[in-house]
Amino acid sequence: MSDYSQKVTSSFNERMRLIRLRRKKENLRFWDEFRIIPRWLIVLVILLFLLAQGIALLVNLSAPQRGDQIFPPELKYDPVLASLALAGIVTAVSLVLAAFVFLIAYVNRDAKRRGMHVALWTLLALLLSWPFPFLGVIIYFLLREPLPYPCPQCGNSVGARFNFCPNCKCNLHPSCPQCNREIAETDKFCPYCGNDLKTVASSIEVPAQGSV
Numbered sequence: 001m002s003d004y005s006q007k008v009t010s011s012f013n014e015r016m017r018l019i020r021l022r023r024k025k026e027n028l029r030f031w032d033e034f035r036i037i038p039r040w041l042i043v044l045v046i047l048l049f050l051l052a053q054g055i056a057l058l059v060n061l062s063a064p065q066r067g068d069q070i071f072p073p074e075l076k077y078d079p080v081l082a083s084l085a086l087a088g089i090v091t092a093v094s095l096v097l098a099a100f101v102f103l104i105a106y107v108n109r110d111a112k113r114r115g116m117h118v119a120l121w122t123l124l125a126l127l128l129s130w131p132f133p134f135l136g137v138i139i140y141f142l143l144r145e146p147l148p149y150p151c152p153q154c155g156n157s158v159g160a161r162f163n164f165c166p167n168c169k170c171n172l173h174p175s176c177p178q179c180n181r182e183i184a185e186t187d188k189f190c191p192y193c194g195n196d197l198k199t200v201a202s203s204i205e206v207p208a209q210g211s212v
């Protein structure tokens, strides 16, 4: 039984290693990634920010007419400076809120792109952020699936967990010819048995199907 669980754990670790390798190759750039956030959401956030600034300014400056004090009280005789201080606070709060909204939107779009469960991950990113800000988003970034990548043989887009290309049947998870365990195409030596893979790279071939 322990032998079986050991086998399951080791094959899980092998798979996780390949997924890490695949994700390391993604090489994502911040502004390219930012572009997957819908344009209308960015416009909406900017409009809400301007609205919040306007309301805060009006409410604050009209405070003396309502018998209230201008915020912050230390600057009540200098309305311009008081307004600037308030605008700074509103901006700081808005930046955190905007970052949160954009990250949730990113999780939503990115999960779709990676073939993950969109509603589940968006909800998780939202809900888990309640006790610990951004916790759900952090968990998403740690667990997300690798992006689909082009098949090395035909260029067709294939999922990171596919074993064979659905278009040309290329073997997407080559194995070591000596110990038969999965290797990454970037490995120079088999990470399990140390077999030199460069010399045999040309001899790893896709078994001809239909010839039997």
Ligand SMILES: [Zn+2]
Residues within 6 Å of the ligand: 151, 152, 153, 154, 155, 156, 165, 166, 167, 168, 169, 170
């Ligand atoms: Zn292919």
Ligand SMILES: [Zn+2]
Residues within 6 Å of the ligand: 176, 177, 178, 179, 180, 181, 190, 191, 192, 193, 194, 195
């Ligand atoms: Zn090996």
